[in-house]
Amino acid sequence: IELHLFQYFLVQSNSHEPQELLHRFELFLETALQNLGESIPESRFETLKQNHIYALETRYERNLKEKSALLDSLAFDRDADFDWVKKRVEGFKALDYETFLKEAKSFLSRDNRKRLAVLFEGKKENAYAYEPIEADLLRENERYLTRSEINGELSLTNEF
Numbered sequence: 001i002e003l004h005l006f007q008y009f010l011v012q013s014n015s016h017e018p019q020e021l022l023h024r025f026e027l028f029l030e031t032a033l034q035n036l037g038e039s040i041p042e043s044r045f046e047t048l049k050q051n052h053i054y055a056l057e058t059r060y061e062r063n064l065k066e067k068s069a070l071l072d073s074l075a076f077d078r079d080a081d082f083d084w085v086k087k088r089v090e091g092f093k094a095l096d097y098e099t100f101l102k103e104a105k106s107f108l109s110r111d112n113r114k115r116l117a118v119l120f121e122g123k124k125e126n127a128y129a130y131e132p133i134e135a136d137l138l139r140e141n142e143r144y145l146t147r148s149e150i151n152g153e154l155s156l157t158n159e160f
Helices: 018-034 042-059 064-076 084-094 097-108 135-141
Strands: none
Touching: 018 097, 042 084, 042 097
16 A cells, blocks of 8 residues: 555575675665666656556556455545545656656665665575485375365265
8 A cells, every 4th residue: 555655675695794785785776876867768757657647547447346446445545535546647747857856866865864774684504404204104194185185175975
């Protein structure tokens, strides 16, 4: 539910320590921000914007199931704000390229004091905790189940 504006990134590695991953991630973000205008030129931004607007305008009109899910969400998750889709479309239409660049740089910048890094480290000493089983033990306990037994169904033919 998009009641709060946030973004999260998840990074995982089996070969690098959490601090090193954080450093690499910060470096990645800084490089991406420096090249943001080149990697997303204004023409690309406009194409992405128009595609997103089109998706918002048509997504909930495809079938009755999606429309009813939207109405349910608007009624109960968004305090009956039935103009939510319309407001989002208008917001995207009003968004210009310069504002996009400014907000992206502000949001992703290391100067954003609302950023939070959560680092986890774990080590599993025995990745595979298998225990050997004797073949005779398997033979004593082997039993083949029918499809109906697997699905939890009763077979009426065995009842009589």
